[in-house]
Every structure is written in C-alpha cells, then in structure tokens.
Amino acid sequence: xxxxxxxxxxxxxxxxxxxxxxxxxxxxxxxxxxxxxxxxxxxxxxxxxxxxxxxxxxxxxxxxxxxxxxxxxxxxxxxxxxxxxxxxxxxxxxxxxxxxxxxxxxxxxxxxxxxxxxxxxxxxxxxxxxxxxxxxxxxxxxxxxxxxxxxxxxxxxxxxxxxxxxxxxxxxxxxxxxxxxxxxxxxxxxxxxxxxxxxxxxxxxxxxxxxxxxxxxxxxxxxxxxxxxxxxxxxxxxxxxxxxxxxxxxxxxxxxxxxxxxxxxxxxxxxxxxxxxxxxxx
Amino acid sequence: xxxxxxxxxxxxxxxxxxxxxxxxxxxxxxxxxxxxxxxxxxxxxxxxxxxxxxxxxxxxxxxxxxxxxxxxxxxxxxxxxxxxxxxxxxxxxxxxxxxxxxxxxxxxxxxxxxxxxxxxxxxxxxxxxxxxxxxxxxxxxxxxxxxxxxxxxxxxxxxxxxxxxxxxxxxxxxxxxxxxxxxxxxxxxxxxxxxxxxxxxxxxxxxxxxxxxxxxxxxxxxxxxxxxxxxxxxxxxxxxxxxxxxxxxx
Ligand SMILES: [Fe+2]
Numbered sequence: 001x002x003x004x005x006x007x008x009x010x011x012x013x014x015x016x017x018x019x020x021x022x023x024x025x026x027x028x029x030x031x032x033x034x035x036x037x038x039x040x041x042x043x044x045x046x047x048x049x050x051x052x053x054x055x056x057x058x059x060x061x062x063x064x065x066x067x068x069x070x071x072x073x074x075x076x077x078x079x080x081x082x083x084x085x086x087x088x089x090x091x092x093x094x095x096x097x098x099x100x101x102x103x104x105x106x107x108x109x110x111x112x113x114x115x116x117x118x119x120x121x122x123x124x125x126x127x128x129x130x131x132x133x134x135x136x137x138x139x140x141x142x143x144x145x146x147x148x149x150x151x152x153x154x155x156x157x158x159x160x161x162x163x164x165x166x167x168x169x170x171x172x173x174x175x176x177x178x179x180x181x182x183x184x185x186x187x188x189x190x191x192x193x194x195x196x197x198x199x200x201x202x203x204x205x206x207x208x209x210x211x212x213x214x215x216x217x218x219x220x221x222x223x224x225x226x227x228x229x230x231x232x233x234x235x236x237x238x239x240x241x242x243x244x245x246x247x248x249x250x251x252x253x254x255x256x257x258x259x260x261x262x263x264x265x266x267x268x269x270x271x272x273x274x275x276x277x278x279x280x281x282x
Numbered sequence: 283x284x285x286x287x288x289x290x291x292x293x294x295x296x297x298x299x300x301x302x303x304x305x306x307x308x309x310x311x312x313x314x315x316x317x318x319x320x321x322x323x324x325x326x327x328x329x330x331x332x333x334x335x336x337x338x339x340x341x342x343x344x345x346x347x348x349x350x351x352x353x354x355x356x357x358x359x360x361x362x363x364x365x366x367x368x369x370x371x372x373x374x375x376x377x378x379x380x381x382x383x384x385x386x387x388x389x390x391x392x393x394x395x396x397x398x399x400x401x402x403x404x405x406x407x408x409x410x411x412x413x414x415x416x417x418x419x420x421x422x423x424x425x426x427x428x429x430x431x432x433x434x435x436x437x438x439x440x441x442x443x444x445x446x447x448x449x450x451x452x453x454x455x456x457x458x459x460x461x462x463x464x465x466x467x468x469x470x471x472x473x474x475x476x477x478x479x480x481x482x483x484x485x486x487x488x489x490x491x492x493x494x495x496x497x498x499x500x501x502x503x504x505x506x507x508x509x510x511x512x513x514x515x516x517x518x519x520x521x522x523x524x525x526x527x528x529x530x531x532x
Contacts, residue, residue: 045412075286110365123284
C-alpha cells in the first residue's frame, strides 16, 4: 500500500529522535544508530536551516516521521493540507513510515499544541476508526498510532485504553507505536496495569516502540521527555521485547536535551536488553 | 457529554484558562488528581508551550526584560491570544502590538518605548528564517513582455527578505543585545531602517536608505512599474533584483 516512496528503507534496531541540537554532531561523527525519527512538524517550513541538513541526514540514516498536528481524534474536519505537507516531507526524506498520537489537539479553530485525551468509549472509537481510515487514505500509507500519556479521566470512558487501542488498530487496520513510558506514566497517574497492557497488546501490529523519561511533580508524573528512561520502564520494555524482539525502538528526549552521548548510552542499554532477550530465547 | 461538546468545552478552558463547571462533572477523580487539577495540568502545559515559543521567537526582547518578566508578559499575551495556527511557528505575530501597548501602560516599561519595534524586528527575522529561499528573477521572460505589459507589471519581493522602518535605532539595539558579549557599546540615537535577507543559511540584517524603504513599501503594496517610475524609485529596481530582494513579477 505504501506510496511514500518506492525505495523506503527497512527500519530495525534502535534509533533516536533527531533534535536540532544534535544534527551537526550526527552529521560529522555519524554515530552508530540504526535509524532516526524526525518531529515532522518542525520540518514543514519551506525554508529554515534544517531543510538542507535533512537531505544530508537522510543519506546516512533511514528516517521515520513523527507528527503532532493531525489532531487524529478531533471532531473538526481533517486538515488535508497538513496531511499533504506531511506526505511531501515523507517523500523528500524517504521516510519509512509516519506516526501520530491517539488524541486531539484542536477544536473551534484553536490549537493547543498539546496531546489532549479522549474518553474511551464506542462513540470515540467509531469516530477514531473513521479518522484513521481517512488519514491513511490521505497519506496513501498505513499510519502508526501512538498511545499517549494522560492526566485526565472521563466518566464516560467505559473501555480500557488497551481494549480501545487494540480495537482501533483492528477496525481501522492501522499499525501501532507503543510508547512504554506513556504506559508507565498512566500507570502512575491513573493506576493502569502496565504489565497487563503489554501482555494484551496486539503485538503483530506494533511496528515501533518509544522510550523516554518522565518528571516527578508534586502529586503526578509529567511525560516531560527530559530524563533518562526509568528502571520500571526498562522492565516493561523488556516484557514487550520478550513478546516480539524485533520491534524497532526509539529513544525520545525533548526537553533539557543532553549531549548526544547520553542518548547513545540509552541506545546501548536498549540494544543490550534486545540482545539478552534474544539469547535467552535462542 | 458528546465527543464534540467535550472537545469544544475542553479547548475553551485551554484558551480562556478558566474551568467549566459542567466539564468538571464529566471527569473522575483519581487517587492523586482531582478534576480541577486535571484541567490545570493541561492549562499549564499549553501556557508553557506558548511561553517557550515566544521566548524562542523573541530572544532579544527576553534578554532585555529578563526571563522572569518576559514570561509574565508572555502569560498576559497568551491569555488573550490563543494559537490559531496548526504550525507553532505561526504563533505570536501580534506580540509586537501587544508589547507596544504594554510599554505605554506599565510605568516600569516607559523607558523601553523602542521595544515594540524591536519585537517586530525579531518577528521578521523569524519569518525570514522559515521562509522559502529566493528564486532567480526571470529576466528573459520579463524582456519578452511588451512595453505596456512591462509598465503594468507588479514585482514580488522574496519571501526570505523583509524590511522595516523604525523611529528607534532598533538594529543597533538588536545587535548589541544579540551578541551579549558584555562589552559596552553605545547605541546611536537615530532612527534606523532595516533590511533582513537570508542567503542560503545565512541571515543578514543591515541598514537600508529611506528611499529604499519607500520603494520597497510601494512594491509590497502591489503597485505597477508605471507607478514606481512616477514615484521616482524605479532606478532602484536593478539593485533590488541583483540582491535577490525582488524575485518575480506578475
Ligand atoms: Fe512517544
């Protein structure tokens, strides 16, 4: 089904989310990374200094696109122009796939630039199924839908997050990007059972895993992407990898961005876990 | 509450920073978070993202005012200006007008009367940074036009070129605070007219002449070559084209 490019590169192993602070170093040192993920919304402008650099980056590493602007669950009409821009960027950098979050971000013409939660029930599910189908049609490719961290619980949620996201993937026939840190953040904030979540995932649809660090606030945890991956998240990650060791994994770090080496150390940790699991299963 | 109503009420609370009593009844308390706190977390996230966005677009203004004071001003702006752009880079264009207003209203800002213009300069810099590169002017196509077609032509400025006229030495102030070397340099007290142009990845800011501002303003307003001739500024066109400031005609 992919019309992104005829020669998309396969993604495997462990990569990092590309941030502007690291572009120069990556281009000059070409560190051992299996792939890189771009925050698509940062690269949609026609100019900007990143455009040429992206072309160089895409020569050295397979890339994927991660979006925040589709407002997937929004009841407002889908922004087809946005989808087209994403599609053009994907072609330009020869992206292997496109992902977006299971949330809405805009309503009444106001943009929150945040990942806003939705109640998990039949009405929302039917709406999201139709939206994902519409997005996949607009992109001409399968979409990876990512579970989000949330700080809100709705009375009219009568499905668990895992049953909702599984049903969505099945009914819309899309793929999943599972953010293990988001599962753990929801476990801490809402008492969700992280292990059961991992155990019930339709693992055959999980094409990518995200790992990141959270920040402890006074009475909740914030998915701040400003810390190393926490030990409980590594443990949940291993649990997921034990179900399917070949899912490409990405380290995300968005705030208080550290030297590249810190991210490379996280990559190493993820690789060691994959290695251990594979050896144990051999 | 239907999904549509829920989304609309939710977003209103994130643009007006007030909570809606009916919405709160739709939420359940968790062991650690009451409904009010749940909505507050999102309000803080949204405000924080827009505050950082403004600080990124307006670093010089932020340096001059200090981070804390800038944040507080930004908060006031955000309160009345929710984002209407899917692209965060489009947010904050009217910050200059807001700052000018604040400089007239707040006694502690009276001495910063230039700040509105400085903020405008930073916005133009931001716009130039993300704009498409300059394409080459098609001389051959222009030469093929008949004399009357040429006279009626209007010219297009490059997206990566911007200009402004200020009553203040806005470029000197920008340069002084941007480099932040701590060295004491005196700022001239004359009005400055500024051009901003990006060539490949290099953005340059420079002073331009009053007559150039007149010509550029006319071009920007879409007047024909004939009007430019009548206004006595057409002799500047070859230089504008050669510098890449004018990229097309129509
Ligand atoms: Fe993620």
